[in-house]
Each structure stands twice: as structure tokens, then as C-alpha cells.
Amino acid sequence: MSISPGLLPIGIELEGGEPAVLNAARFNRHTFWCGQSGSGKTYALGVVLEQLLAHTGLPMVIFDPNADFVRLGEVRSDAPKDAAAPLRERDIRVLRAGDTLRVRFQALPVRIKAALLSIDPLRDREEYRVMLDLAESLRRSHPQEVVADLLSSEDSAQRALGLRIANLGVLDWDMWAYDRQSASEVIAERPDATVLDIGGYEHADQSLLVALSVLDDLWQRREERRPVLLVIDEAHNLASGELDSPLGQAVREQLIRIAAEGRKYGLWLLLSTQRPSKVHPGIISQCDNLALMKMSSPLDLQELAAVFGFAPDALLARSPLFAQGQALFAGGFIAQPELVQMGARLTHEGGSDVRVPLR
Numbered sequence: 001m002s003i004s005p006g007l008l009p010i011g012i013e014l015e016g017g018e019p020a021v022l023n024a025a026r027f028n029r030h031t032f033w034c035g036q037s038g039s040g041k042t043y044a045l046g047v048v049l050e051q052l053l054a055h056t057g058l059p060m061v062i063f064d065p066n067a068d069f070v071r072l073g074e075v076r077s078d079a080p081k082d083a084a085a086p087l088r089e090r091d092i093r094v095l096r097a098g099d100t101l102r103v104r105f106q107a108l109p110v111r112i113k114a115a116l117l118s119i120d121p122l123r124d125r126e127e128y129r130v131m132l133d134l135a136e137s138l139r140r141s142h143p144q145e146v147v148a149d150l151l152s153s154e155d156s157a158q159r160a161l162g163l164r165i166a167n168l169g170v171l172d173w174d175m176w177a178y179d180r181q182s183a184s185e186v187i188a189e190r191p192d193a194t195v196l197d198i199g200g201y202e203h204a205d206q207s208l209l210v211a212l213s214v215l216d217d218l219w220q221r222r223e224e225r226r227p228v229l230l231v232i233d234e235a236h237n238l239a240s241g242e243l244d245s246p247l248g249q250a251v252r253e254q255l256i257r258i259a260a261e262g263r264k265y266g267l268w269l270l271l272s273t274q275r276p277s278k279v280h281p282g283i284i285s286q287c288d289n290l291a292l293m294k295m296s297s298p299l300d301l302q303e304l305a306a307v308f309g310f311a312p313d314a315l316l317a318r319s320p321l322f323a324q325g326q327a328l329f330a331g332g333f334i335a336q337p338e339l340v341q342m343g344a345r346l347t348h349e350g351g352s353d354v355r356v357p358l359r
């Protein structure tokens with residue numbers, strides 16, 4: 001089977017049985033991927049990411065809450081040799097929580113440190129001011145020393161900030177980079193793929209902080225215009241309108257900004273979720289590519305039909321009947337809206353499904 005360069009084989013057309021292909025060039029738009037739990041989203045996403053890795057030089061960052069992509073660099077022994085060969089050459093970095101997935105505290109902008117510490121610039125005026133003044137000492141000294149100085153200070157606002165940091169215990173988290181590489185620094189080297197195991201932390205705030213630090217850093221460097229595909233599985237975790245913690249709000253706002261303005265800087269989103277209604281409308285409405293797997297909820301389907309006018313109603317209506325691994329593709333990345341049976345993975349699925357022990 002020979003397919004033109006720039007076209008990614010992802011499976012077989014349900015009607016007609018021809019190879020189904022996506023246009024790699026159109027991943028320079030945002031993509032929305034949805035389907036109920038178990039419909040095969042993560043597996044299918046893996047199929048597409050493998051093809052992007054094999055056939056393009058588009059680096060990707062994968063926000064992976066369930067450790068589903070931690071084996072993306074491991075080719076399956078039953079994978080066709082030719083198809084899998086390019087994957088063996090790729091630079092795939094897997095950053096694990098509690099190990100190599102790290103954030104540089106000193107490098108966080110003040111507004112992110114404030115979100116982390118729940119400091120409001122108006123409500124907590126004094127502590128916020130102390131934090132603004134801290135930038136210089138954080139450049140010179142280890143954060144633990146800075147906090148020790150705050151705690152023994154004569155100034156009540158400094159002591160208050162020191163107590164806040166100590167009481168929250170954030171500096172005890174094992175996620176700080178200190179003299180090691182942070183996730184943002186790894187991504188700045190643009191490996192072919194960087195997998196972020198953001199679900200592996202004890203506190204939800206740690207996942208949000210890693211995501212925020214990475215997205216914020218990419219946004220700060222947007223004028224460099226170095227393309228990157230930001231793949232977010234279970235995107236409702238980072239993009240829900242219901243996130244109300246300061247960190248959650250900040251992550252969502254950053255995603256809304258990237259959805260609205262990221263395209264021209266080469267910051268392209270690929271968001272996957274089982275709860276389309278839980279992804280902020282300001283994000284969904286910016287997506288030009290749609291992949292829809294089985295979804296039984298009529299309400300969700302109605303909403304999708306309203307947002308994705310380019311997906312024909314007759315095909316959307318088939319979604320509740322899809323078997324696992326079947327999907328509707330519509331939008332710029334496919335020549336015409338198409339129903340597809342996804343092909344097989346070339347690399348191992350990660351995942352942490354607990355199996356029933358058999359005798």
C-alpha cells in the first residue's frame with residue numbers, strides 16, 4: 001500500500017474499505033476528539049500520534065493523566081516492520097511524576113506562584129507585595145533558605161508569607177527541579193515527543209501546576225514560533241469551566257488563550273475528552289478538526305452538531321452505534337467527512353488497567 005507523503009494512514013474507511021488517511025499538514029489547527037469512556041479514544045489517539053511521529057517532524061507534548069502513553073517509545077513485536085521502523089529512530093522522552101517530571105520553582109512567574117499559594121493580589125495585598133520583592137533573593141538562594149529567612153523576619157507580612165508556604169508544604173513536594181532539568185527545559189529541546197505523566201502525583205494541584213508551568217512557558221516563548229502539538233488526553237481535567245481553584249482557573253485561561261491565539265505561533269491543540277460539555281466553549285469553538293467516537297448522550301451530540309457545523313448530521317447520528325475503535329472524522333484534516341475503523345497500534349499501550357487475576 002503506497003500513500004502520498006503528508007497523508008497519515010490511520011485505518012480503513014467503514015464504507016468502501018479503502019485506507020483512511022488524515023492530512024498531516026492540517027494539524028496546524030486545533031483538533032477536538034471525543035467519545036464516551038471505553039469508546040477507544042486513547043487507543044485511537046495513539047494510532048494517530050504514531051503516524052505523526054513516523055511521517056512528520058512535528059514535535060508533540062502529551063499531557064497524559066493515566067500513564068497511557070508512557071510506552072510510546074516501545075515498538076510492539078507484532079508491528080509491521082516497515083511501518084514501525086521510523087518510530088525506532090525517534091527521540092521520545094517520558095517524564096514520570098515523582099521522578100523526571102519536574103518544575104523549576106524559581107522560574108515560575110509571580111502570578112503562578114501566587115496561584116499555587118492561593119495569594120490574591122487584592123485580598124492578600126501585603127503577602128503579594130512580599131512575593132514580588134522575593135524574585136531577587138530567589139535568584140541567589142535556595143527556596144528553602146528564602147523561606148527560613150521569611151519565617152525569622154521582623155516584618156509581619158514576610159512572616160505571614162513564610163508561614164503560608166511552610167503550612168501548605170509545597171516546598172516539600174518532590175517535584176521541584178533545583179539543579180536538575182525541568183519539564184519546560186526538556187520541551188525546549190524539542191524532542192520528537194515528550195510524555196508528561198501528570199496523573200502520577202498525590203495532589204491534584206501538582207498536576208495542574210506542571211501543566212500550567214509547561215503551557216505558560218510555551219506561551220511566553222511564542223514569538224520563537226517553533227511548532228509543537230499539545231496533546232491533552234482527558235482534557236476536561238485542564239479545560240473545564242468548573243475548575244475553580246486558582247491553579248485550575250489559570251490552566252483553563254491559558255488554554256483558552258492558546259486556543260484563540262496559539263495557531264499563528266505554532267501552538268496547536270489536540271484535546272480528547274468523554275465530556276465535551278466540560279470543555280470550556282471558548283476552547284471547543286476554536287477547533288477545526290473533529291474526531292468523534294461512540295457517544296450515546298443525545299445532549300452531547302446536539303452540542304457537537306451545533307459547534308461543528310462541518311460534520312454532517314447523518315454521520316453524527318451514527319455515533320451511538322459505533323463499535324469500539326470506530327470514529328467519524330471531519331474538518332480540515334480529512335478530505336471529506338468519513339467513518340473509519342481505526343488501525344492497530346504500533347507501540348505498546350501504557351495504562352494501568354488492573355486485570356482480574358486468573359487461576
Ligand SMILES: Nc1ncnc2c1ncn2[C@@H]1O[C@H](COP(=O)(O)OP(=O)(O)O)[C@@H](O)[C@H]1O
Nearest residue numbers: 036037038039040041042043044324325342349
Ligand atoms: N481499535 C482498538 N483495537 C483494539 N483494542 C482497542 C481498540 N480501541 C480500544 N481498545 C481497547 O479498549 C480499551 C478501552 O480503550 P481506550 O482507548 O482506553 O478508551 P477511552 O480512552 O475512550 O476510554 C483499552 O483496553 C484498549 O486497549
Ligand SMILES: [Mg+2]
Nearest residue numbers: 041042043233
Ligand atoms: Mg482514555
